[in-house]
Structure formats: structure tokens, C-alpha cells
Amino acid sequence: MSDRNYALITGASSGLGWHFSELLAEKGFQLIAVSNQPAELAALKKHLEMTYALPVHTVHMDLAREEAARSLYDYCEKNDLPVEVLVNNAGMLVYGEAASVQYAQVKAVLQLHMTTPALLCRLFSENMLKNGRGFILNVSSISAVMPYPIISYYGPTKTFLRHFTRALRTELKPAGVNVTCLLPGAIDTALFEKYLFDRELARRLHVLKHPEKVARAGIKALFRNRPECMPGLLNKLAIYMLPIIPQFIIGMIYARVRKVT
Numbered sequence: 001m002s003d004r005n006y007a008l009i010t011g012a013s014s015g016l017g018w019h020f021s022e023l024l025a026e027k028g029f030q031l032i033a034v035s036n037q038p039a040e041l042a043a044l045k046k047h048l049e050m051t052y053a054l055p056v057h058t059v060h061m062d063l064a065r066e067e068a069a070r071s072l073y074d075y076c077e078k079n080d081l082p083v084e085v086l087v088n089n090a091g092m093l094v095y096g097e098a099a100s101v102q103y104a105q106v107k108a109v110l111q112l113h114m115t116t117p118a119l120l121c122r123l124f125s126e127n128m129l130k131n132g133r134g135f136i137l138n139v140s141s142i143s144a145v146m147p148y149p150i151i152s153y154y155g156p157t158k159t160f161l162r163h164f165t166r167a168l169r170t171e172l173k174p175a176g177v178n179v180t181c182l183l184p185g186a187i188d189t190a191l192f193e194k195y196l197f198d199r200e201l202a203r204r205l206h207v208l209k210h211p212e213k214v215a216r217a218g219i220k221a222l223f224r225n226r227p228e229c230m231p232g233l234l235n236k237l238a239i240y241m242l243p244i245i246p247q248f249i250i251g252m253i254y255a256r257v258r259k260v261t
């Protein structure tokens, strides 16, 4: 590997993103770690530079801003950081009925899960095409097959990312660019912090997967040029089985839950 290989990871400051960063550093990539948490980014940089003796560029940026993708691309161009691996991982959980979720949160999740990753793919894939080499990993979710109430913004934005990734893969594959979509189930990260009340119970029931395991599966799938990665048998089954549940059953469950809460 030359000394000019950069991997850019969004949402690198915690959870899956932290582990993606570590795994890519382990593979010898220099890193561009992006998130909106400066203290955690600084901790990641210190840890990786000490462990792997590779430079880590940190970019503190709100990726839910309209011009985020362009600014990030311009930063890489200006600092001569050619990106060979792009991991679109940053995400947020928006939970609640569509008509009552805060307007600002809706805007943020649409931007963060759809516009910013699609624009980053647009901007960075052009150079990957020219070089005949590149790797794009987009982090969707099992929720991509869940057009369900209460997660009406989260699930469908992840569906967009899944379908976009599939189309992009078909276009870029002949040119030697790997494009993979990761579709994890529940993971033991901060994403659920506000909403999962009994985390310990979930851990004991093995409902939550360890983020390092999920990140490792995603990176392996990317470098093996797999179209999709669905870590865990239950997760895989759910992704194939959930779409056949009739909508009226979802409606019935929702009505029951509304009555109880």
C-alpha cells in the first residue's frame, strides 16, 4: 500500500465508527475521521496515532448541515488527502410520531441519512472512477425493511441508502470500485441511549451485538466486494421475513401499543 491511501469515516467518534476507524488503521490506511464531537475525535486520534503510528486527520463537522458534503470534499482536496475508502456511517435515531417529531430533527435525519452520504458518494466516486480503484461502505440498517410508525423517518431514510447503494454498486463495479451496504440489527452503542430503557436486560438476552463485531463484518464484506452485509442469522432472517408481514398487522400492533402507552 502506498503512503497516499486515506480512509474517510463519518460518525467516527463513537460506536461503529470508532471500530471502523480502528480496523482501517489496522489495515494501514491513514484516516480522516469526521463527527460533531471534538473531544471524542481527539481521543480517537490520540489512540490510533499511538497504536498504529499513522496520521489521523480529524474534522469536526455537523454532517446534517446542507453544505456538509461539499465542505468535507473541499477540505480533502485543499489538504491533498485522496480518499480511497469512504465509510458513510454517521446516523441518528429519530423516534416518535411523524406529525410531532421536532421539525429540526426531521431535517437533520433526512440530511444525515440521505443527502450527505449520497453527495459524498457523488463527489468522491468521481476520483475513484478515474483511479479505477476505491471502496464505499454505506451503513444502512435492518430498519430499511421497516416502513413502520414511530420510526417513520429513521426506517425509510435507511431504505433510501440501501437502494442508492445497490444502484451505485452496479454502476461502479465494472470500473473496479467496491460498493457495499451494511444492514445491522440492534448494536450496543449510544444510538439507543435515550430510548432503550433496560440495556442490561437487552445485553443478557444477546439482543444487542457488539459494535466491533459488526464493524469487522462490514469491512470484511467491503474488501471482499459483497453487495450487502447483514451480520447475524436472526438479523438476516428478519430482513427477509419482515417485508412479508401484512400492513394491517402492523396497524393492529400500533393501535394496541398506542392504547397501552
Ligand SMILES: NC(=O)c1ccc[n+]([C@@H]2O[C@H](COP(=O)([O-])OP(=O)(O)OC[C@H]3O[C@@H](n4cnc5c(N)ncnc54)[C@H](OP(=O)(O)O)[C@@H]3O)[C@@H](O)[C@H]2O)c1
Binding pocket: 010, 011, 012, 013, 014, 015, 016, 017, 034, 035, 036, 037, 061, 062, 063, 064, 065, 089, 090, 091, 092, 112, 139, 140, 141, 142, 183, 184, 185, 186, 187, 188, 189, 190, 191, 192, 211
Ligand atoms: N446502534 C444500532 O442498533 C444500529 C443498528 C443499525 C444501524 N445503525 C447505524 O449505524 C451507524 C452508526 O451508529 P452507532 O450505532 O455506532 O451509533 P453512535 O455511537 O451514536 O454513532 C453515530 C455517530 O454519528 C455521529 N453523528 C450523529 N449525528 C451527526 C451529525 N449531525 N454530524 C456529524 N456526526 C454525527 C455521532 O456523533 P455524536 O456523538 O454527535 O452522536 C456518532 O459518532 C448509524 O448510521 C446508525 O443508524 C445502528
